[in-house]
Amino acid sequence: MKMDFFKYQGTGNDFIILDNRKKKIPEEDHSLFTRLCDRHFGIGADGIILIKNDPSRDFYMKYYNSDGKESTMCGNGGRCAIAFSKKLGITKKNKIYFRAIDGDHCGIIQDHGLISLNLIDLEIDMIKISQKYVFLNTGSPHHVLFVKNIKEIDVCKQGRKISKGGVNVNFVEISGKNTLQVRTYERGVENETLSCGTGITASVLAAYETEKISLDKEKNVSISTLGGKLWVSFEKKNNLYKEIYLTGSVQFIFKGWIHI
Known part of the structure; x- marks a missing residue:
């Protein structure tokens, strides 16, 4: 066929x-x-x-x-x-x-080839914060690690150890008050991908919830990946992250x- x-x-x-x-x-x-x-x-x-x-x-x-x-x-x-x-x-x-x-x-x-996607709301009670990592689900399950010198991380080796087929693993470096660098090991692909939308979103919410970043006037967080730049915006109201939008080129x- x-x-x-x-x-x-x-x-x-x-x-x-x-x-x-x-x-x-x-x-x-x-x-x-x-x-x-x-x-x-x-x-x-x-x-x-x-x-x-x-x-x-x-x-x-x-x-x-x-x-x-x-x-x-x-x-x-x-x-x-x-x-x-x-x-x-x-x-x-x-x-x-x-x-x-x-x-x-x-x-x-939007204009200039940009497309925004509204992701599901996230209850703050569902975010698991430990000393070593943050776990949350933004439509897919994500393990978020905050690191330094992200370019030197062996994402495949470290990500594979943590993932074991069940979770995506994100390595995040804080670049500024509302900017991040993110690299992701994706389950199912079993490799590092150039970009992961739900992983980037999870990384931003994890960074905000642990007070590592703040929002600008437009409520946007800028994220750099190996495949390019994306933006995440959201609102935090009571016990909920809502109006979560992922924006980038297609x-x-x-x-x-x-x-x-």
């Missing part, structure tokens, strides 16, 4: 996006998704995104890691899915509503077809 595909990247986090609104793609064939993500024998990507119909939203986003297994929410993937849905003509508006495994999301298409790379 011939299958069309589209390749997108969000600050270096790259995805194969498939339009499965007609239900022609075998979603349970995990070996297929592994082959597609293989950078030597397939198309190559950090993950697979399926765009599906949803009865109450513009679309449903289903995400698979490069190991072929369905995973939790992907922030940069969500931003790429927003751009792709606009390309498909699912909506003509620049404000898009979709659903994913963790619930409802809103995406905003780029359509190419489209093609492959026999499966």
Whole structure:
């Protein structure tokens, strides 16, 4: 069978996006998704995104890691899915509503190729703070470590020890009162990725909750990753982090077809 595909990247986090609104793609064939993500024998990507119909939203986003297994929410993937849905003509508006495994999301298409994604609210009581790390879930589970000399960290070696397949690991260096550098080891990819949207968001909230950073007038925190720059904004109200937005660039790379 011939299958069309589209390749997108969000600050270096790259995805194969498939339009499965007609239900022609075998979603349970995990070996297929592994082959597609293989950078030597397939198309190559950090993950697979399926765009599906949803009865109450513009679309449903289903995400698979490069190991072929369905995973939790992907922030940069969500931003790429927003751009792709606009390309498909699912909506003509620049404000898009979709659903994913963790619930409802809103995406905003801005100028200059920037796309903002609204992530789920986070209860402060659900943030685990210890002397060595912070653990929290921003749609995916994240282990956050604050470090110095982030460029010298062996992210794969250290991240693999902590992750053991169950959690993403973020190494964070504070650059200023509202700026961070973040490197992430992603489960399912089992490697460092150039950027991780939910990991960046988790790193910002962990840094703010432990009073390592403050907000500027625009309530934005700037984050540098290996794949580029992103921004996170949020509100903290009572026992809740809400109005959490992840903003950064998205780029359509190419489209093609492959026999499966």
